[in-house]
Amino acid sequence: xxxxxxxxxxxxxxxxxxxxxxxxxxxxxxxxxxxxxxxxxxxxxxxxxxxxxxxxxxxxxxxxxxxxxxxxxxxxxxxxxxxxxxxxxxxxxxxxxxxxxxxxxxxxxxxxxxxxxxxxxxxxxxxxxxxxxxxxxxxxxxxxxxxxxxxxxxxxxxxxxxxxxxxxxxxxxxxxxxxxxxxxxxxxxxxxxxxxxxxxxxxxxxxxxxxxxxxxxxxxxxxxxxxxxxxxxxxxxxxxxxxxxxxxxxxxxxxxxxxxxxxxxxxxxxxxxxxxxxxxxxxxxxxxxxxx
Numbered sequence: 001x002x003x004x005x006x007x008x009x010x011x012x013x014x015x016x017x018x019x020x021x022x023x024x025x026x027x028x029x030x031x032x033x034x035x036x037x038x039x040x041x042x043x044x045x046x047x048x049x050x051x052x053x054x055x056x057x058x059x060x061x062x063x064x065x066x067x068x069x070x071x072x073x074x075x076x077x078x079x080x081x082x083x084x085x086x087x088x089x090x091x092x093x094x095x096x097x098x099x100x101x102x103x104x105x106x107x108x109x110x111x112x113x114x115x116x117x118x119x120x121x122x123x124x125x126x127x128x129x130x131x132x133x134x135x136x137x138x139x140x141x142x143x144x145x146x147x148x149x150x151x152x153x154x155x156x157x158x159x160x161x162x163x164x165x166x167x168x169x170x171x172x173x174x175x176x177x178x179x180x181x182x183x184x185x186x187x188x189x190x191x192x193x194x195x196x197x198x199x200x201x202x203x204x205x206x207x208x209x210x211x212x213x214x215x216x217x218x219x220x221x222x223x224x225x226x227x228x229x230x231x232x233x234x235x236x237x238x239x240x241x242x243x244x245x246x247x248x249x250x251x252x253x254x255x256x257x258x259x260x261x262x263x264x265x266x267x268x269x270x271x272x273x274x275x276x277x278x279x280x281x282x283x284x285x286x287x288x289x290x291x292x
Contacts, residue, residue, distance in 0.1 A: 154258055
C-alpha cells in the first residue's frame with residue numbers, strides 16, 4: 001500500500017467528492033478516479049460506494065479512513081515543511097511547557113532554531129496557562145489521552161537523590177538506602193512517597209513540601225534537606241561540588257518527556273518545523289550534556 005494511494009483515498013473521503021479531491025490534489029478527475037479504482041482492485045476491498053447521485057464510505061472504508069487520516073495528514077505536513085526552504089517558513093508557534101523544563105531543556109536550543117528559521121517566532125506559555133490558552137506544541141511528562149493528542153517522544157529525564165555537602169557532614173556516610181531514612185527530606189509532591197530505591201520501599205522523614213522545583217533546588221543547596229531533582233537542574237551544581245548525588249548505584253526511574261500535538265488541530269509549517277527540530281536536537285544533546 002503506497003502513501004500516494006492513501007493520500008488520494010483520504011482526500012476523497014474528507015472532501016466527499018471526486019471533483020473537489022482532484023482539484024485539491026492538482027490531478028485531472030479522470031486520473032484520480034483511475035488511480036483510486038486501481039488502488040481498490042490492488043487491495044481487493046471496496047472503500048467507497050459511488051454512483052452519479054450518491055457517495056458513501058463502506059464499513060471497510062470508514063475503518064481505513066479512521067486509521068489513515070492523521071498519519072497522512074502528518075506525512076503531508078512534513079513533506080511540505082521539508083520542501084519549503086527554512087528561511088521562507090514563517091509564523092508564530094505557541095509552545096506550552098513547565099517553566100523549569102522550558103529554561104533548561106528547551107531554551108538552550110532556541111537560538112540555534114531561530115538561526116535556521118529566522119522568520120519563526122516562539123511564544124512561550126507556562127504549563128499553568130494551558131487551561132485558558134491554545135497551544136500549538138506542548139512539552140509534558142504527564143500521561144494524556146492518546147485519542148486527543150499525538151505524542152512524540154522527546155527525551156528521558158533522570159531524577160537523582162541529592163544533598164549539600166554541608167548537610168551530609170552532620171550525618172553518617174550514606175552508602176545504602178537505609179541510611180537516608182533519618183535525613184530531612186524535601187518533597188515536591190507526596191506522589192514519590194514511599195521512595196523506591198533499588199528493591200526497597202522507604203518511608204521518608206519529610207520536613208517541607210515545595211511545589212516550585214527551583215525553590216526546592218535552592219533549599220537543597222542550602223543544606224535544608226535532601227531531595228529528588230531532575231538531571232538538567234542539578235548538573236552544574238554536582239559538577240561544581242555544590243550538591244552530591246546519593247546512592248548513584250540505585251538510579252531512580254527515568255521520566256519520558258513528550259511533545260504533544262492536538263489531533264484535531266491543523267499543525268502549521270512553523271510548528272511542524274519546531275517539532276522536527278526538537279525531536280532531532282534535544283534527545284542526543286540532552287544526553288551529551290548530562291554525561292559530558
